[in-house]
Amino acid sequence: MTLLEGKNLTMIFGGLAALDSVDITIEEGEILSLIGPNGAGKTTLFNLITGVYSPTRGSICFKQKEIINMKPYDITKMGIARTFQNIRLFGEMSVLDNVIIGQHCRTRTGVVGAILRTSAVKKEEKKVHDRAMEILNFVGLDNEAAEKAKNLPYGKQRRLELARALATEPDLMLLDEPAAGMNPQETNELIELIGKLNDMGKTVLLIEHDMKLVMGISQRIMVLDYGKKIADGPPEKIRNDEKVIKAYLGDRTRKEVQAC
Numbered sequence: 001m002t003l004l005e006g007k008n009l010t011m012i013f014g015g016l017a018a019l020d021s022v023d024i025t026i027e028e029g030e031i032l033s034l035i036g037p038n039g040a041g042k043t044t045l046f047n048l049i050t051g052v053y054s055p056t057r058g059s060i061c062f063k064q065k066e067i068i069n070m071k072p073y074d075i076t077k078m079g080i081a082r083t084f085q086n087i088r089l090f091g092e093m094s095v096l097d098n099v100i101i102g103q104h105c106r107t108r109t110g111v112v113g114a115i116l117r118t119s120a121v122k123k124e125e126k127k128v129h130d131r132a133m134e135i136l137n138f139v140g141l142d143n144e145a146a147e148k149a150k151n152l153p154y155g156k157q158r159r160l161e162l163a164r165a166l167a168t169e170p171d172l173m174l175l176d177e178p179a180a181g182m183n184p185q186e187t188n189e190l191i192e193l194i195g196k197l198n199d200m201g202k203t204v205l206l207i208e209h210d211m212k213l214v215m216g217i218s219q220r221i222m223v224l225d226y227g228k229k230i231a232d233g234p235p236e237k238i239r240n241d242e243k244v245i246k247a248y249l250g251d252r253t254r255k256e257v258q259a260c
């Protein structure tokens with residue numbers, strides 16, 4: 001079943017088309033990767049899907065509902081979560097609190113309840129705490145729960161971003177270069193984690209430059225170049241697509257990609 005369908009998406013910034021008439025479909029349960037050179041429009045597409053920007057033209061339906069012009073918070077509530085290309089954590093807060101914040105859109109405590117600390121509030125706090133610990137355990141950060149986020153090594157900060165996104169209980173997760181800056185071991189752990197997320201039923205849209213990761217994990221790959229979609233298909237098709245090799249990969253990396 002189609003979970004998200006974007007049609008004719010165009011985003012113009014001061015005369016430059018960051019995206020030009022792009023169609024995208026995401027099927028429930030798949031891992032779809034979005035690749036393309038720097039400036040191709042990948043993050044812009046994430047920003048349209050998550051409501052950061054409204055497109056100049058086009059439509060996006062998620063679970064059969066038009067989400068253009070909806071606020072980011074309401075889109076998160078509908079079941080779309082993201083991580084950012086540049087890590088955006090609350091560095092001074094604990095690892096645990098960073099995940100608890102992610103759950104905010106699913107909790108019900110009102111201001112009055114929070115001040116009076118009613119038993120319902122205390123019960124909800126415990127539930128939120130336990131769920132956050134469960135998520136930290138899932139991403140392998142439960143031992144660091146009390147650490148300040150800024151004190152975590154880089155690879156773990158990236159995993160914490162993922163945990164925070166997961167805390168919103170999404171159906172669709174958008175991951176913007178989650179392996180950027182990771183060493184090979186951290187990248188392998190991340191691949192395993194994304195696979196586990198997918199096994200849990202999460203649909204994943206992944207932006208990634210690491211070709212080994214992309215070719216290994218994706219059921220389908222979509223390629224953007226200068227804001228236009230130039231290819232869409234399974235990894236074996238993309239790997240041999242002349243247009244993709246020429247526009248994006250270049251002859252230098254042809255062998256590297258075909259070896260993946």
Ligand SMILES: Nc1ncnc2c1ncn2[C@@H]1O[C@H](COP(=O)(O)OP(=O)(O)OP(=O)(O)O)[C@@H](O)[C@H]1O
Pocket residue numbers: 013014016017018036037038039040041042043044045085
């Ligand atoms: N808010 C903005 N205002 C003006 N131009 C923008 C804005 N956001 C993106 N752009 C431009 O749109 C184009 C696409 O940018 P985008 O960040 O989507 O690329 P990308 O594919 O994610 O690249 P990278 O691989 O470097 O992250 C670029 O030319 C960029 O400079």
Ligand SMILES: [Mg+2]
Pocket residue numbers: 042043044085
């Ligand atoms: Mg980007």
